[in-house]
Amino acid sequence: MRVALFVTCLVDLMRPRIGFAAIELLEAAGCDVIVPAGQTCCGQPVWNSGDRAAAAALAKKVIDEFVGSEYVVVPSGSCADQIRNEYPVILADEPEWRARAVELAGRVYELTDFLVNVAHIKTLPGNFSGSVTYHDSCTGLRGMGIKEQPRALLAKMSGVELKEMAAAEECCGFGGTFSVKFGEISAAIAAKKCGNACATGAQTIVGGDLGCLLNIEGKLRRLGDETTQVRHIAEVLTAKK
Amino acid sequence: MSSREDILGRVRARLGRNTENAATARKDIEAAIDGRVQGPRPAVPTDTAGLVAWFEEKSAAQSSSLDRVATLADAPAAVARYLAGMNLPLRAVIWPSLAGLDWRAAGIEVAPRGAVDSDLVGITGCFCAIAETGTLMACSAPDHPATVSLLPETHIALVPMSRIVPGMEDAWNLARAELGSLPRAVNFISGPSRTGDIEQTIVLGAHGPYRVHLVIVERE
Amino acid sequence: MESRSRHFKANAAASLANPVLQTNLKTAKGKFVDKRAIAIKEIDDFEGSREAAKNIRNRVLENLDLWLEKFEESATARGATVLWAKDGEEICRHVAEIGQRHGVQKAAKSKSMLSEEANLNLALTAAGIRPIETDLGEYILQINDNEPPSHIIAPVVHKSLDEVADLFHQVHKTPRKTEIPALTREAREVLREHFLTADMGISGGNFLVAETGSVALVTNEGNGRMVTTLPRVHVVITGIEKVVPTLEDLTLLLRLLPRSATGQSISNYVSVLTGVKTPEERDGPEHLYFILVDNGRADVVGTEFQDMLRCIRCGACMNHCPVYQTIGGHAYGWVYPGPMGSVLTPLYTGLENAIDLPQAATLCNQCGVVCPVMIPLPELLRRLREKQVEKHLRPWFERFALKIWAKVAASPSLYALGSWLGVRYLKWLAGGRDRIAVLSAAPEWTLGRDFPAPEGKTFRELYRKGKK
Numbered sequence: 001m002r003v004a005l006f007v008t009c010l011v012d013l014m015r016p017r018i019g020f021a022a023i024e025l026l027e028a029a030g031c032d033v034i035v036p037a038g039q040t041c042c043g044q045p046v047w048n049s050g051d052r053a054a055a056a057a058l059a060k061k062v063i064d065e066f067v068g069s070e071y072v073v074v075p076s077g078s079c080a081d082q083i084r085n086e087y088p089v090i091l092a093d094e095p096e097w098r099a100r101a102v103e104l105a106g107r108v109y110e111l112t113d114f115l116v117n118v119a120h121i122k123t124l125p126g127n128f129s130g131s132v133t134y135h136d137s138c139t140g141l142r143g144m145g146i147k148e149q150p151r152a153l154l155a156k157m158s159g160v161e162l163k164e165m166a167a168a169e170e171c172c173g174f175g176g177t178f179s180v181k182f183g184e185i186s187a188a189i190a191a192k193k194c195g196n197a198c199a200t201g202a203q204t205i206v207g208g209d210l211g212c213l214l215n216i217e218g219k220l221r222r223l224g225d226e227t228t229q230v231r232h233i234a235e236v237l238t239a240k241k
Numbered sequence: 242m243s244s245r246e247d248i249l250g251r252v253r254a255r256l257g258r259n260t261e262n263a264a265t266a267r268k269d270i271e272a273a274i275d276g277r278v279q280g281p282r283p284a285v286p287t288d289t290a291g292l293v294a295w296f297e298e299k300s301a302a303q304s305s306s307l308d309r310v311a312t313l314a315d316a317p318a319a320v321a322r323y324l325a326g327m328n329l330p331l332r333a334v335i336w337p338s339l340a341g342l343d344w345r346a347a348g349i350e351v352a353p354r355g356a357v358d359s360d361l362v363g364i365t366g367c368f369c370a371i372a373e374t375g376t377l378m379a380c381s382a383p384d385h386p387a388t389v390s391l392l393p394e395t396h397i398a399l400v401p402m403s404r405i406v407p408g409m410e411d412a413w414n415l416a417r418a419e420l421g422s423l424p425r426a427v428n429f430i431s432g433p434s435r436t437g438d439i440e441q442t443i444v445l446g447a448h449g450p451y452r453v454h455l456v457i458v459e460r461e
Numbered sequence: 462m463e464s465r466s467r468h469f470k471a472n473a474a475a476s477l478a479n480p481v482l483q484t485n486l487k488t489a490k491g492k493f494v495d496k497r498a499i500a501i502k503e504i505d506d507f508e509g510s511r512e513a514a515k516n517i518r519n520r521v522l523e524n525l526d527l528w529l530e531k532f533e534e535s536a537t538a539r540g541a542t543v544l545w546a547k548d549g550e551e552i553c554r555h556v557a558e559i560g561q562r563h564g565v566q567k568a569a570k571s572k573s574m575l576s577e578e579a580n581l582n583l584a585l586t587a588a589g590i591r592p593i594e595t596d597l598g599e600y601i602l603q604i605n606d607n608e609p610p611s612h613i614i615a616p617v618v619h620k621s622l623d624e625v626a627d628l629f630h631q632v633h634k635t636p637r638k639t640e641i642p643a644l645t646r647e648a649r650e651v652l653r654e655h656f657l658t659a660d661m662g663i664s665g666g667n668f669l670v671a672e673t674g675s676v677a678l679v680t681n682e683g684n685g686r687m688v689t690t691l692p693r694v695h696v697v698i699t700g701i702e703k704v705v706p707t708l709e710d711l712t713l714l715l716r717l718l719p720r721s722a723t724g725q726s727i728s729n730y731v732s733v734l735t736g737v738k739t740p741e742e743r744d745g746p747e748h749l750y751f752i753l754v755d756n757g758r759a760d761v762v763g764t765e766f767q768d769m770l771r772c773i774r775c776g777a778c779m780n781h782c783p784v785y786q787t788i789g790g791h792a793y794g795w796v797y798p799g800p801m802g803s804v805l806t807p808l809y810t811g812l813e814n815a816i817d818l819p820q821a822a823t824l825c826n827q828c829g830v831v832c833p834v835m836i837p838l839p840e841l842l843r844r845l846r847e848k849q850v851e852k853h854l855r856p857w858f859e860r861f862a863l864k865i866w867a868k869v870a871a872s873p874s875l876y877a878l879g880s881w882l883g884v885r886y887l888k889w890l891a892g893g894r895d896r897i898a899v900l901s902a903a904p905e906w907t908l909g910r911d912f913p914a915p916e917g918k919t920f921r922e923l924y925r926k927g928k929k
Contacts, residue, residue: 007921009870009876012919012920015916016916016924019920020920037873037921038873039873040869040870041870045866046863046866046867046870048843049850049863050845050848050849050855051867054867057871061871138825138827139825142825142827142829142830169827170783170825170827171783171823173783174823175825176823176824178824179905179906180903181820181859181905182784183904183905183908184909185473185477185784186905186909187908188787189786189823214913217911218907218911221910244546244551245545247545247547248545248701248753248755249529249530251755251762252526252529255759255762255763255764256525256762257763266524266527269520270531270706273706273707274706276707277709279712279713280510280709280710280712280713280716281504281506283504283505283716284505302726354743358657373726374727376727382742383741383742383743386742386743387686387745388744391683408712409712410712413708413709422539422735423673423675423735425734425735425738426689426732427732427733427734427735428686428732429730429731429733430729430730431727431730432729434683434730435681435729436645438596438598438601438615438617438682439597439617439622440485440488440621440622441493441615441618442641444641446642446645446646446649447597447649447683447684448649448682448687449682449683449687449730450683
């Protein structure tokens, strides 16, 4: 299987190791991975901020960049959702582009969904050991149906003990630009998420969207929690003891 | 321009109304009203025993208490037993349509009229009852004043078993068949009045009755 | 109601700083969310029912003018008078005129959000009619100096038992009671007197049935029945969007409304009221008026926001909203809080008067998945953001930042340069730590949390190096 990785701008800037972990996982699943060089941002921030023209321009750029790849895999539920579910909406008034958006939508996958349901990964490259709790990021969950896939992957790791938190499906308060427009509200919501996650006693909070993870980690540290780790699912699945 | 014309005019303009599409739309309206298509309905048993059991279970869940009697003539004694058991007076305002039963023999003094504030007990029948939710359907009429099920602290209703229907759709069909048009007030009553306004804690007895007691009548 | 939506941020900050409110919100959230989750399980085909409910509402909206005429015809045939109101002022004028016509001195009101939109109580008082709110929550607010509600179905969800106990003690001049049943009985006794002496009952309308010309009212307390049974005059105030075709359609919506709102399979009282009393009847109003209200609704018909008019006012969206759960309803500043309010307030009071509301959402879509009529609330919020951008209503620095990002992201070389600089700047700012405590480029982020530091190099740099 030939897979083009859409790294996402947040991973590119903040946590390159997630991108490399994604590549490692895809290769472990038997994929040939390429990373198109010109990629930047999927456009979700501008689209959700109401700038349709800018969102359309970025959508077209992504569509062009990922022409011809068998699959496009994204280590983020919300960026994958932007490409799969929003591009056809953004480009609804341009039939040719819309058709191309729909075509791309058919081959774009969130990472864990791809590993479980398309690549049928057998053996994971990591041997992480410890207790984890999984935060379901909103757009991945409600837009892309990401719920069982990461849990199925974690279940393959004998050293992982999954401790489900209360209200795992509730928003962590990130909300993209919401987090920098309404910082106090956003952080107050994050505090509830941290409370639910920590109540499980898990050593590591795991999720599939870096935005949520930065939000949760930032809140934990501000609350004085120096021990609970916050990791992307790809990091956990590739972690070596 | 009247407000009516102003509002409807703007709605028409926004919908692109013209004489042709108005004719088509009117057909859709008539079709909708004549069709009376039912939406998805929760499964409710349709055999009598199952239906009654369902009604009893759901009524209890609505905090109504329940009793059963064989015939309508047995109802006054059952009501007297209930009132005595609850330490309530053997005095009630009653739907005039039910005043013909022998309440005196059961020791109950009934007043067939609309309810007033000082009435502590109200006795009514019902047009029918709905198993799905444990609900009474009361239709207003000169002989069925709506206040009797509303003002007193205790509401007792006689429910003929034959009038228990699965869902509200069946109740509407019964009303259409038997009454033609809807009476002024159709009141669906599901247990005692309640409020959760203070700290979302449910308290029984808000403005209406504190207690609803249902006497199911097996045969009429 | 005067909108305070412009001050959303300040309102929200006050809510966050109010420990009593925070406790009350937490209690309420648990109850609403858990009860709904249980109640919807009773419906075998819940998703199918939502779909059907959406279709019923759409069917009417698509031909709203004709459905309104149909309703008017059916209602009039049964002796009701149908009036129309363009705005809140006209609602007030109609009710005052009806009151004067029938010599009304006291009006008992069941809950009506439209009367909040119109500030009706103030107008009634000015017209010499004493308005009495009879929903327990609304009554508590009225005697607390006409405080606005903070939730559409649980108006005093922001108040604690203690606060209510103090209020009753002060206003009723009775010994202070601390049990909820005792407080409820006290209100019952005060209000019973008003029910019996009111000349006019005022209610909202959950639905208008076109087939029969009826209004359907759902209440739990029984106050809805009281105000539509005892007074001589009944006035229904309802939005023009509330029409449903048939009793069957009403039935389906009634399966969804209470389950979504309070987790009940049915509200205690569902009253379907048609026309005036006959001379032989012992109770019921002699005069029935419908006031069908526009107040911004007509201009939403046929627009990209029409889906919002499907709303049946259950409150599930706010009960499930992480933002509402955190700041409560008052912060939103107008009649309708939560996601539905963040759509309705700008649409009804003006985009420029509620500039924060469409932005004050994480777009988590919890509201969208619980909405019983499948309103795509996050999508409508996003479209409102688009309108804000079109009309240049966003602050300059935000527009500037977006333009820069759009420019940079569109150009791989600019992006490479910008990201190279950006991560190094952030790394420097962290000063060797794994976090940044104050981020001047995004000060809101670090108000309540740290900003985790970047690794220090971008993925694209490392990837290219690794490949070489």
